[in-house]
Amino acid sequence: GAVVSQHPSRVICKSGTSVKIECRSLDFQATTMFWYRQFPKQSLMLMATSNEGSKATYEQGVEKDKFLINHASLTLSTLTVTSAHPEDSSFYICSAHRTGNYGYTFGSGTRLTVV
Amino acid sequence: GENVGLHLPTLSVQEGDNSIINCAYSNSASDYFIWYKQESGKGPQFIIDIRSNMDKRQGQRVTVLLNKTVKHLSLQIAATQPGDSAVYFCAEGWATGNQFYFGTGTSLTVIP
Numbered sequence: 001g002a003v004v005s006q007h008p009s010r011v012i013c014k015s016g017t018s019v020k021i022e023c024r025s026l027d028f029q030a031t032t033m034f035w036y037r038q039f040p041k042q043s044l045m046l047m048a049t050s051n052e053g054s055k056a057t058y059e060q061g062v063e064k065d066k067f068l069i070n071h072a073s074l075t076l077s078t079l080t081v082t083s084a085h086p087e088d089s090s091f092y093i094c095s096a097h098r099t100g101n102y103g104y105t106f107g108s109g110t111r112l113t114v115v
Numbered sequence: 116g117e118n119v120g121l122h123l124p125t126l127s128v129q130e131g132d133n134s135i136i137n138c139a140y141s142n143s144a145s146d147y148f149i150w151y152k153q154e155s156g157k158g159p160q161f162i163i164d165i166r167s168n169m170d171k172r173q174g175q176r177v178t179v180l181l182n183k184t185v186k187h188l189s190l191q192i193a194a195t196q197p198g199d200s201a202v203y204f205c206a207e208g209w210a211t212g213n214q215f216y217f218g219t220g221t222s223l224t225v226i227p
Contacts, residue, residue: 034215041123043204044217093158104149104215106158
């Protein structure tokens with residue numbers, strides 16, 4: 001149990017376009033999901049906390065207008081990187097917290113390359 | 116936030132030896148801690164967790180120690196195997212699920 005599916009696993013896009021990444025909890029409900037960004041050989045940096053039915057809470061320094069987060073249901077959160085630029089190229093990972101339980105389950109990550 | 120975006124320290128151990136990976140966390144209010152293993156190009160995999168009301172927890176070949184006084188976590192891996200080679204991260208948060216941050220990772224290399 002407690003499986004999180006993240007899609008796509010890899011995406012290459014042109015500079016200036018937008019990319020949507022989906023994070024789904026497959027067999028449990030997640031009131032809270034987290035979005036992280038990871039550069040090579042570095043730790044995971046929390047970008048934002050996504051709460052179902054309300055606005056996401058962004059970490060300091062993360063542009064909310066550039067990284068749009070929507071958590072419309074208890075099983076789906078999406079991260080949209082708008083007007084992507086090469087410096088947005090990174091590994092993006094989501095995680096979900098199971099309501100009423102401990103533990104945070106991670107998706108398999110999305111490798112975004114902006115050319 | 117509590118993020119630490121440092122370049123990863125490395126640890127090399129001989130196959131069969133025990134490994135100890137250390138982590139300092141930042142928020143004294145954190146009550147839930149998890150160790151994750153991350154292989155290249157993949158998301159983090161759960162290894163073991165511990166709540167703040169405990170100071171030690173054991174799993175299969177792994178033990179987590181928590182020292183709240185100095186805000187320190189350690190992961191001990193017994194009889195390290197080549198398949199244990201990966202990056203290991205500790206993470207701190209709240210059991211209620213409202214907050215969750217990663218600490219500095221360590222790249223473990225097991226030498227056959």
